Amino acid sequence: MSEDTASGRITEEGGRSLPSVPGRYVVGIVGLLLLALLPLLANMELGLGVPGVFVFVVDDLFLLHLTTALYFGMFAMSWDTVSGYTGQISFGHGLFFAVGAYTSALLNLGYGIDPILSIPAGIVLAAVAGIVIGVPALRLRGPYLSLVTLVAPLILLQLFIFRSDVFGGELGLRNPENFLGFGVNDAAIVYYIALGLFVAIMALLLVVTRSDAGRVFTAIREDEDAVSSVGINPAKFKIFAFVLSAAIGGLAGAMYVHTPVGGPTPTELMSTTVNVEVIIAAVLGGMGTIVGAAIGGIFVGIVPQLLDSSGWIIPGFLPVVGGTPVADIDFLIFAVITLFLLYVLPGGILRAVIRNGRRVRNSRRGDDGVATDGGQSERVFTRVLRGWREKRRGDDDE
Amino acid sequence: MLGTVAPLQANLSTVLVQIVILSSLYALVALGFTLIFGVGGVLNLAHGANITIGAFVAFVVSSQMGYGGFVGLAAAFVLTGLLSGAYYLGLIKRIQDEPIMVMIITLVTAVAVEEVIRFVYGSQPKVLTLLSGRVNIGGSTVTFTQLVAFALSALLIVGMFAFVNYTRQGKALLATSMSHKGAALVGIEANRINLLVWVGAGALAGAAGVFLGSIQGASWAMGRAPLVLSFSIVVLGGIGSIRGSVLGAFVVGTLEILTVQYVDSSLTGLTPLLVLVAVLLLRPEGLFGRELVEA
Amino acid sequence: MSSERQGSADTGATPQRESYGPDDGILVVDDLRKEFGGLVAVEDFSFAVEEQEILGFIGPNGAGKSTTFNCVTGFYEPTAGTVWYQGEDVTGRPSHEMVNAGLARTFQHFRPLHDRSVVDNVALALVPDKLFSFGGLRGGTRDRAARLCERVGLGDDLHRTPDELPHAGLLRLELARALATDPTLLLVDEPFAGLAGSEVESISNLLRELREEGLTLVVVDHNMRGLLSLIDRAVVINFGSKLAEGTPEEIRNDEEVQRAYLGGDL
Secondary structure, three states: OOOOOHHHHHHHHHHHHOOOOOHHHHHHHHHHHHHHHHHHHOOOEEOOOOOOOOOEEOOHHHHHHHHHHHHHHHHHHHHHHHHHHHOOOOOOOHHHHHHHHHHHHHHHHHHOOOHHHHHHHHHHHHHHHHHHHHHHHOOOOHHHHHHHHHHHHHHHHHHHHHOHHHHOOOOOOOOOOOHHHOOHHHHHHHHHHHHHHHHHHHHHHHHHHHOHHHHHHHHHHHOHHHHHHOOOOHHHHHHHHHHHHHHHHHHHHHHHHOOOOOOOOHHHHHOHHHHHHHHHHHHHHOOOOOHHHHHHHHHHHHHHHHHHHHOOEOOOOOOOOOOOEHHHHHHHHHHHHHHHHHHHOOOOHHHHHHHHHHHHHHOOOOOOOOHHHOOOOOOHHHHHHHHHHHHHHOOOOO | OOOOEOOOOOOHHHHHHHHHHHHHHHHHHHHHHHHHHHHHOOOOOOHHHHHHHHHHHHHHHHHHOOOOHHHHHHHHHHHHHHHHHHHHHHHHHHHOOOHHHHHHHHHHHHHHHHHHHHHHHOOOOEOOOOOOOEEEEOOEEEEHHHHHHHHHHHHHHHHHHHHHHHOHHHHHHHHHHHOHHHHHHOOOOHHHHHHHHHHHHHHHHHHHHHHHHHHHOEOOOOOHHHHHHHHHHHHHHOOOOHHHHHHHHHHHHHHHHHHHHHHOHHHOOHHHHHHHHHHHHHOOOOOOOOOOOOO | OOHHHOOOOOOOOOOOOOOOOOOOOOEEEEEEEEEEOOEEEEEEEEEEEOOOOEEEEEOOOOOOHHHHHHHHHOOOOOOEEEEEEOOEEOOOOOHHHHHHHOEEEOOOOOOOOOOOOHHHHHHHHHOOOOOOOOOOOOOHHHHHHHHHHHHOOOHHHOOOOHHHOOHHHHHHHHHHHHHHOOOOEEEEEOOOOOOOHHHHHHHHHHHHHHHHOOOEEEEEEOOHHHHHOOOOEEEEEEOOEEEEEEOHHHHHHOHHHHHHOOOOOO
């Protein structure tokens, strides 16, 4: 029986927790396995068991759609790294996606550089973009910071239009070479490459966010001055988050345009739709968890395709939208659902599930961890803005 | 979003007329946004959507239902205002203390509205006529619509200024913009003021939408450029400063005209972006604003 | 040092200009000045903190205590003046650097991190200022954090969130977090506000123990009663300038100080 000291109490509780792997990890691993095995189910029909409902065929086209969704998931994870964790909400994250993509595409199309080399160049330039945004952002807080991120892709687009000869303007450039030459006929391979990258990125981001840097990130979100007061330089970590997020976003973008499903166009990479969709994805999945953003990203990426294949039609009796295929207004539906969720569950679905799970567990043992893993009591949003609110009210000091 | 008709390398009076006309329209566009930002302390990213809604309400009322331009304008003014008020009560009031949340919600709303409008009315711009006919002022051809826009802008701005500075309600508005706590201490109910502000801002945006729509046609994405413009003007002028917004509108308007006339006409629309970035980096509190930006 | 050293503004006598050098103490502030626009919050303020003493920093509300505090700890940049810490010029250095140099502080308005437990709050202070660090929770970090919590009396509250702590508990959390940075000098900002008598006693004892263990302390407060029995010496500030300096006895008997507190009871 260990001494009743504080540290004794901790190891005791720690000991109790080791054997059981948290349920959500099990679900995650199962999910990944499913994704990995999917191409082996080629040409099988999958459905929800109810005839005619959500039946889709796992064919090449489906795998390519899922590839797009995977890249979007990577993009969403990159967004979560900076916005969900440090609370610097990026409203124009497509900027990094596009910088990585265009750099790689231009090097490939213009100079014949192989994707193996042009993609790293895309990553580097995207990281530079992260610095360009992150450093000035240090001087700004809250909405003003977000405003800068909102405007950045617009400026980039203006540049693309101004020099259409180089950048292809609003229509973008033609497709560059496929990565390692795998094209439409190699759907399964393209898919596996995407899946591999997805897992690698998730692993990397999980390692970073579960390390000490992760607790500093979330602490910055909570209260930057408190972080300074414990001898940690918040600026350093804020830039780190931006650069990491930008680099990952750039990596995803650069790889994406070298697949048969992605092309270097502003619409696909940094349109308002994309920028808002990534926010929706991370919000639906749960900000500040990485995994939530990944799931949200895949969800937002694939559901429109599923709806399209399913051929569902909105019931005719509904005003305005009655009689149209669901797929046509998928973005609208997402937006509405997100608004609803933001209103009711501002932390996202994943966080709500985790919170409920943790509540059950907490009654049996001590706390599990810190906000790197879904957060305890409050919504991420509330925390991000409390700091802003406090600054607005001002200190009551003399 | 220029719509002015004048040859390049035009003379000074032409340029001046263009600047005045354009800037007054810009000021009208930005006014509603200023109010919400200044008083409510939040960035309403659905401001552009209000502009679009106003334009389409006018389109429906004046063209589809045949009531004519001015009825359409009035309808846009009233309906957009009411809609904005309802939106505030329904979605915003609950989270108005959380600016980032408001930004996200209004942004998502904005794209949702765009989708709905695109779905219902298609992608082609709709023609919106307020008044036909044009006149020549100082070497520049100015349409009557633009004149009405200018007159209305000037009227609304002066009216707003007088309201805020000389009436009780207006002073309550000022007080709330400076400090919610302080305002509450003297019995001003911030929520009622905010509702008033959102309704007013919506109405102003609706009117601006009608004018913009009559210049360039009403289309689903027409609210985007005005939204960016509003940011620039408001950030440049400083939060909570109507004077600042008007001045900001003129600065941006002047820079825009000068850029297009004398530098490169394909650079249209870039000015507000650059102004915004420059201000945020160099002097975040703007020309007349209070220091709410840097901690 | 006795009260005869300080100048007297209203008798018209020229205030004696004190000047300190870097070796006058572990923390030396010379001619500190902080202006906010046209407002002078701190004016030519000088003092020295001797090693392992408990120095009281007293003044009414609005006197400039927090401003001085923030200038010294790197949260504000002084308009003029010099700050020496352990002989080194640290004027204007950012706060996290000051902390890493050994100068820690607590906040008057507590700033716990609400998204994590007490022990995790303290654990953050044990994290090095490096981008890649894996001290983690399972490692020694958590044990050390737990021991620190025990030291300040939060041993039973390790897994509570700050929302669940009473006022005194939050103060202890502030202290634990500051102690976790392994400081040589600790500045405590208005600790006694809102504490019951027994808690004041308890916290005072804790601070005395910390001093015995080698820590130098500067305690800021506007409530003299709680403070005078704890401190060795006091510096009194009013309207941004030094009003008096000396032992608690001297301060209690000083006319200027009595007047500053409106003839109030000391």
